[in-house]
Amino acid sequence: MGELQKVFDYIEAHQQDYLDELFAFLRQKSISTTNEGVSECAQLLAGIMVRAGIEHVQIFPTKRHPVVYGDILVDPSLPTQLVYGHYDVQPADPLEEWDSDPFEPVIRDGKIFCRGCSDDKAQLFAYIKGVEAYRKVNGPKLPINIKYLFEGEEEIGSENLEEFIATHKELLQCDAAIYSDGHMHEMGYPILLLGHKGMVTMEMTVTGANRDTHSMRAPAIPSAMWKMVEILHSMKDETGTVKIEGFYDDVREPNQLERETAEKIPVDVEGIKRSYGIDHFVQNRTGDNYYYNIVFEPTCNIAGLFGGYMGEGSKTVLPHKVTAKMDLRLVPNQDPYDIVEKIKKHLAKHGWADGVEITTYHANFPARTPIDNPYVALAAKAVEMGFGEKPVLFPSVGGGGPHYIFDRQMHIPVIEIPLARADQNNHAPNESMGLHGFFCGIKMATALIEVLAGAKE
Numbered sequence: 001m002g003e004l005q006k007v008f009d010y011i012e013a014h015q016q017d018y019l020d021e022l023f024a025f026l027r028q029k030s031i032s033t034t035n036e037g038v039s040e041c042a043q044l045l046a047g048i049m050v051r052a053g054i055e056h057v058q059i060f061p062t063k064r065h066p067v068v069y070g071d072i073l074v075d076p077s078l079p080t081q082l083v084y085g086h087y088d089v090q091p092a093d094p095l096e097e098w099d100s101d102p103f104e105p106v107i108r109d110g111k112i113f114c115r116g117c118s119d120d121k122a123q124l125f126a127y128i129k130g131v132e133a134y135r136k137v138n139g140p141k142l143p144i145n146i147k148y149l150f151e152g153e154e155e156i157g158s159e160n161l162e163e164f165i166a167t168h169k170e171l172l173q174c175d176a177a178i179y180s181d182g183h184m185h186e187m188g189y190p191i192l193l194l195g196h197k198g199m200v201t202m203e204m205t206v207t208g209a210n211r212d213t214h215s216m217r218a219p220a221i222p223s224a225m226w227k228m229v230e231i232l233h234s235m236k237d238e239t240g241t242v243k244i245e246g247f248y249d250d251v252r253e254p255n256q257l258e259r260e261t262a263e264k265i266p267v268d269v270e271g272i273k274r275s276y277g278i279d280h281f282v283q284n285r286t287g288d289n290y291y292y293n294i295v296f297e298p299t300c301n302i303a304g305l306f307g308g309y310m311g312e313g314s315k316t317v318l319p320h321k322v323t324a325k326m327d328l329r330l331v332p333n334q335d336p337y338d339i340v341e342k343i344k345k346h347l348a349k350h351g352w353a354d355g356v357e358i359t360t361y362h363a364n365f366p367a368r369t370p371i372d373n374p375y376v377a378l379a380a381k382a383v384e385m386g387f388g389e390k391p392v393l394f395p396s397v398g399g400g401g402p403h404y405i406f407d408r409q410m411h412i413p414v415i416e417i418p419l420a421r422a423d424q425n426n427h428a429p430n431e432s433m434g435l436h437g438f439f440c441g442i443k444m445a446t447a448l449i450e451v452l453a454g455a456k457e
């Protein structure tokens with residue numbers, strides 16, 4: 001730690017410089033869904049990397065938004081770390097709900113407020129400044145190789161990332177990937193996230209008669225609405241167990257180490273209930289254990305349900321068309337495409353297939369890095385050095401991400417180290433990034449260089 005303390009001192013002395021440079025990066029819009037400023041932001045990011053001493057910086061075009069790559073290659077026999085992050089951001093609307101301009105960063109109460117500050121610009125920026133600080137203090141030669149892969153499409157589902165990785169495997173070859181995104185524990189602890197759920201999003205439309213009709217004909221004309229209710233009711237029971245035949249067939253039940261790790265996640269059950277205004281959790285297959293279910297249980301969620309009369313007052317109509325928007329979050333080794341087939345079979349088996357149309361949107365796979373992978377312990381050590389406290393380990397989170405792409409294409413461990421606070425409001429008005437997590441993250445990124453150096457010894 002002796003040498004590292006000098007780097008930490010350097011980081012503390014340069015906090016204002018980091019904020020100034022980060023703020024310029026934050027002011028540059030990069031809204032991937034509307035294509036506002038994305039290529040300009042890629043240019044700006046490439047410049048930040050070059051100024052930090054990162055080599056071979058390149059902007060790779062994809063079918064939509066560019067990937068920004070750079071590396072510092074020392075010796076192929078040394079461990080190679082890949083840092084993944086994204087420089088694109090969500091739209092800022094609704095603008096009237098922001099307390100300050102969404103693209104003019106300001107600091108209030110120890111937090112930066114700006115669209116994209118926590119998701120994900122300040123987080124990936126910490127790794128750039130980490131390596132810069134390390135070399136300013138210790139000289140340019142690193143004890144590891146580092147590669148940086150920053151995409152511009154994460155907020156729109158990483159559409160072209162798999163193809164980019166599949167066609168640049170040699171360039172990206174590495175021993176472990178550090179995934180820079182996400183938020184820390186609700187109670188403020190730093191964490192390591194070792195997995196992400198897969199997901200399939202779909203729309204199911206039930207059509208009955210060829211037009212809406214007066215509800216006096218309900219005794220004779222079949223109702224699309226009632227059929228939809230029956231279908232949805234058949235898919236999940238009151239305990240939260242999914243009833244689609246074969247849904248759990250490929251679920252790999254958590255192993256002993258995964259269970260024990262999930263049990264150690266601190267949880268404030270009463271606080272969570274209070275915060276949502278509920279008095280109980282979903283029972284689920286194995287009970288109502290909050291983190292067990294968030295981490296290990298697949299879901300079948302109705303995100304929206306519409307059809308018939310939705311206006312004010314009453315209207316006596318028999319609707320002929322109803323739509324449900326759904327998302328199913330999956331765990332290893334469920335396959336999103338297979339799950340859609342199982343839903344179709346479920347409908348056919350009950351005689352409902354006629355007049356039901358299913359459209360799928362996004363599909364991605366679940367992935368988990370084994371907890372006993374040696375890089376997990378090393379990353380935990382770096383977090384402890386950077387934050388001054390041990391991280392809580394999450395075998396997986398409830399959400400998804402491009403983790404599976406690295407898993408499927410490169411077969412490498414992926415470890416997410418979130419720097420944002422749980423109350424970051426990403427994707428929502430008043431997005432914020434805690435200064436504590438940001439500066440500890442820069443220190444953690446330098447500690448990572450030092451601890452990963454020992455990975456191949």
Ligand SMILES: [Zn+2]
Pocket residue numbers: 119155426427
């Ligand atoms: Zn996001």
